[in-house]
Amino acid sequence: MKILLIGEYSNLHNSLKQGLVKNGHKVVLLGNGDGFKSYEADILIKSSFFEKKFLKIIAKIVDRITGISLNEIELFIKSLFKIKALKKFDVVQLINERAFKTSPWMEKILLKNLVKNNYKIFLLASGVDNVSLTYANKKKFRYSILTPYFENSFQKKEYRQTLKYLSPSYSRLSKYVKNIVSGIISSDLDYHIPYKGKEKYLGMIPNPINIDKLKNTNSSKRDKIHILHAINSKNKIKKGNKFFEKSLSIIEKKYSDKIKIIRTIDNPYSSYIKNVEDCDILLDQVYAYDQGYNALEAMALGKVVFTGAEVEWSEYYKIKEDTVAINALPDITKIVDKLSWLIENPIHLENISKNARKFIEDHHNYKSIALKYIANWEK
Numbered sequence: 001m002k003i004l005l006i007g008e009y010s011n012l013h014n015s016l017k018q019g020l021v022k023n024g025h026k027v028v029l030l031g032n033g034d035g036f037k038s039y040e041a042d043i044l045i046k047s048s049f050f051e052k053k054f055l056k057i058i059a060k061i062v063d064r065i066t067g068i069s070l071n072e073i074e075l076f077i078k079s080l081f082k083i084k085a086l087k088k089f090d091v092v093q094l095i096n097e098r099a100f101k102t103s104p105w106m107e108k109i110l111l112k113n114l115v116k117n118n119y120k121i122f123l124l125a126s127g128v129d130n131v132s133l134t135y136a137n138k139k140k141f142r143y144s145i146l147t148p149y150f151e152n153s154f155q156k157k158e159y160r161q162t163l164k165y166l167s168p169s170y171s172r173l174s175k176y177v178k179n180i181v182s183g184i185i186s187s188d189l190d191y192h193i194p195y196k197g198k199e200k201y202l203g204m205i206p207n208p209i210n211i212d213k214l215k216n217t218n219s220s221k222r223d224k225i226h227i228l229h230a231i232n233s234k235n236k237i238k239k240g241n242k243f244f245e246k247s248l249s250i251i252e253k254k255y256s257d258k259i260k261i262i263r264t265i266d267n268p269y270s271s272y273i274k275n276v277e278d279c280d281i282l283l284d285q286v287y288a289y290d291q292g293y294n295a296l297e298a299m300a301l302g303k304v305v306f307t308g309a310e311v312e313w314s315e316y317y318k319i320k321e322d323t324v325a326i327n328a329l330p331d332i333t334k335i336v337d338k339l340s341w342l343i344e345n346p347i348h349l350e351n352i353s354k355n356a357r358k359f360i361e362d363h364h365n366y367k368s369i370a371l372k373y374i375a376n377w378e379k
Contacts, residue, residue: 001026001091002089003028003091003092004027004093005028005030005093006031006092006093006099006100007030007094007095007096007099008029008031008034008039008041009037009095009127011039011269011293012095012124012126013029014040015209016366016369018210018213018366019210019366019367019369019370020374022367022370023370023374028043028086028089029041030043030045030083031043031045032045032047032101036267037268037269038268038269038270045075045078045079045082045100047074047075058070059071072101072102072106075100075101075102076109076110079100079110080109080110080113083110083114086117087118088118088119089118090377091119091121092119093121093122094121095124095126095127096123096127096128097170098170103169104170104172111177111180120182120377121180121181122182122183123178123183123184125191125194126186126187128145129165129191130165130171130174132191132194133162133165135193135194136194137166140194141193141289144287145162145238146159148237148238148240149163155237159237161234162238178200183379184198185202185204185376186201186203186204187204187205187206188204188206188207188290188291188292189310189312189313190290191204192204193312205373206363206364206369207296207364208365208366209296209297209360210366212366214301216301216302217277217278224258224259224260225259225280225281225343225346226280227259227261227279227280227281228264228275228282229241229244229245229262229264229283230263230272230275230283231265231266232266233265238287239284239286240286240330241285243286243332243335244306244335247332255340262278262279272294276301279303280303280353281306281342282294282295282305282306283328284305284306285307287308287330288310289310289312289313290310290312290313291325295307295325296360299324299356299359300360301357302353302357303356304349305325305356306325306328306338307325307326308327309321317359317363322338322352323351323355326338326342326352
């Protein structure tokens, strides 16, 4: 098959591409690198003109006053030029309803060109979209990325880029995308749950992880346990990083002779993954039911990850609590207790490390996951 993957912001499409290629398919990935993360793409479309110092200031002022994003216009023009040459792909998969990262009316124009020049279009429910955010906004989750907003509405400024997915224009874009696609696939339970029962929904296919590239690195014996807290400054409120920071300040005083804490902010992917390789424990996120992509890659490397591992996830995969990953709740006392348990009982670190790697091999192997995508696309 000839396959076009549109969008990348977690390494999901890159790993899927690698799995598809291993299974004999031709794949092209179009993406924008996702800012500081700098993910790879065959066709890289980035906003560069309005990233220059003086023009960046102008772009921010225009956006604030008029709501018009000059960066999005630049992305739109570059994307339109590129996709006019992308024709006759058997499958085009969008990583999100807003795969090109432009405004709704621009997205529609770009999508119309894809529909006109290619065969089947599929949507991946991954990342914030109208459906999952509407579900969260109705408080159907016990907690979600909107929980900090519900608890403190003064944070509306920080949620501006998230809440726009509930606006009429994004709702219309969501409906348009649903109309043009042949099917919808979710990447984990945080999207599977809101999409269950929706028209064209084909079900969940777990995130693909390149287990050949990511090897278990948790074999070194050292004096101190390394704990990594890697922060994405744009998403730190939605990820619940404050709970980790407050927990670490307690743990640092309690076990200063037993641990080393590494804190990073907005590291490119290449630097971030090296830090993960060198840690024993990764503090990933709080407001999730399932593991996101960063957590899964760390688990493939044999790390003990504090992340989404809720009861729904345990039941889905038939996993016992705290044997594969640590369910990070928005509760400082519980996070401190779990960290203390691991620090005082290093054997648990070793056991969870082995289980985490085995879990990724069994459920997230990029080659077998690629076959599941092919089966759904061919239905």
